[in-house]
Amino acid sequence: MSANSRAVSIVRADTAPLLRRAPARRSSPRPFLKWVGGKSQLLGQLAAWVPEDYNRYLEPFLGGGAMFFSHLPEQAVLADANDELIDCYTAVRDHLDEVMDELERHRYEKDYYYDVRGWERTDLPLIERAARTIFLNKTGFNGLYRVNSKGLFNVPFGRYSNPTICDRDNLPGCSEALQGVELRHTDFEAMIDDADEGDFVYLDPPYVPLNATANFTAYTAGGFGPEEQRRLAQALVRAHRRGARFLLSNADTPVTRELYADLLDEPGIDLDIVLARRNVNSNAKRRGRVTEVVLFNG
Numbered sequence: 685m686s687a688n689s690r691a692v693s694i695v696r697a698d699t700a701p702l703l704r705r706a707p708a709r710r711s712s713p714r715p716f717l718k719w720v721g722g723k724s725q726l727l728g729q730l731a732a733w734v735p736e737d738y739n740r741y742l743e744p745f746l747g748g749g750a751m752f753f754s755h756l757p758e759q760a761v762l763a764d765a766n767d768e769l770i771d772c773y774t775a776v777r778d779h780l781d782e783v784m785d786e787l788e789r790h791r792y793e794k795d796y797y798y799d800v801r802g803w804e805r806t807d808l809p810l811i812e813r814a815a816r817t818i819f820l821n822k823t824g825f826n827g828l829y830r831v832n833s834k835g836l837f838n839v840p841f842g843r844y845s846n847p848t849i850c851d852r853d854n855l856p857g858c859s860e861a862l863q864g865v866e867l868r869h870t871d872f873e874a875m876i877d878d879a880d881e882g883d884f885v886y887l888d889p890p891y892v893p894l895n896a897t898a899n900f901t902a903y904t905a906g907g908f909g910p911e912e913q914r915r916l917a918q919a920l921v922r923a924h925r926r927g928a929r930f931l932l933s934n935a936d937t938p939v940t941r942e943l944y945a946d947l948l949d950e951p952g953i954d955l956d957i958v959l960a961r962r963n964v965n966s967n968a969k970r971r972g973r974v975t976e977v978v979l980f981n982g
């Protein structure tokens with residue numbers, strides 16, 4: 685266990701492989717939202733690059749927060765550009781009982797789902813807003829988060845047998861883990877620029893698409909294109925020079941390797957690969973094992 689892991693009254697496994705093999709412990713907090721790109725499957729391998737000791741833990745691309753919930757760092761700053769997501773974490777941290785009571789009022793029914801999906805989120809108070817987000821995440825197709833050009837959530841109804849909308853076994857542990865944690869709705873660059881000597885930044889950005897062209901100009905993925913990937917790489921060099929530690933994963937493509945080539949000239953920055961399951965692909969031929977690059981310093 686890292687020296688920074690918080691002594692909360694939550695029993696947890698130290699590594700993801702253990703977590704996966706051991707019978708589920710009801711009190712271990714798990715991500716309370718399903719999030720595309722969630723890192724649960726890679727945690728065991730990534731743990732090798734998490735420093736034993738650090739001051740603050742900063743996570744600029746929070747999503748479902750798999751790494752945070754697995755490590756439970758003592759001092760954490762968690763951020764994401766998605767305000768709905770950060771609102772949801774804030775409500776679970778500060779108003780757990782009210783969020784759970786509100787979740788109990790929701791039900792798994794197709795017409796009802798579309799009704800709730802159509803509610804104007806910004807008109808709702810924080811607790812109702814957060815409960816709506818969790819409800820849509822648990823009952824929408826594949827737990828996807830997708831908005832249209834007007835910013836309205838547009839994921840269709842999902843088919844499940846009796847989905848758990850209010851997870852009273854898991855939410856209290858998540859809320860407890862979030863006590864004292866600073867949550868920010870911000871762009872990643874401000875977070876990385878805030879990292880100081882002794883801090884650790886864990887980064888799981890939207891990946892460079894596997895089919896990105898090698899000239900690295902022609903793609904965007906969820907609004908995160910070449911310019912953002914370059915901005916991210918440059919911010920990491922600055923953080924490295926200030927003495928912050930970081931760990932980042934990305935798709936293993938020629939574009940990614942080209943993107944990080946300059947960083948590898950910096951003494952102390954290195955690159956490795958991990959094996960990941962590619963499970964979000966409708967094309968059966970493209971499922972299976974893929975490599976991902978891991979960029980880190982030490």
Ligand SMILES: C[S@@+](CC[C@H](N)C(=O)[O-])C[C@H]1O[C@@H](n2cnc3c(N)ncnc32)[C@H](O)[C@@H]1O
Nearest residue numbers: 719721722723745747748749750765871872888
């Ligand atoms: C791959 S997901 C992170 C998954 C997460 N590690 C998990 O375990 O679920 C990437 C996240 O980056 C966020 N994001 C996209 N662009 C961003 C930006 N410019 N600044 C900060 N966060 C951003 C998205 O909202 C999304 O939640």
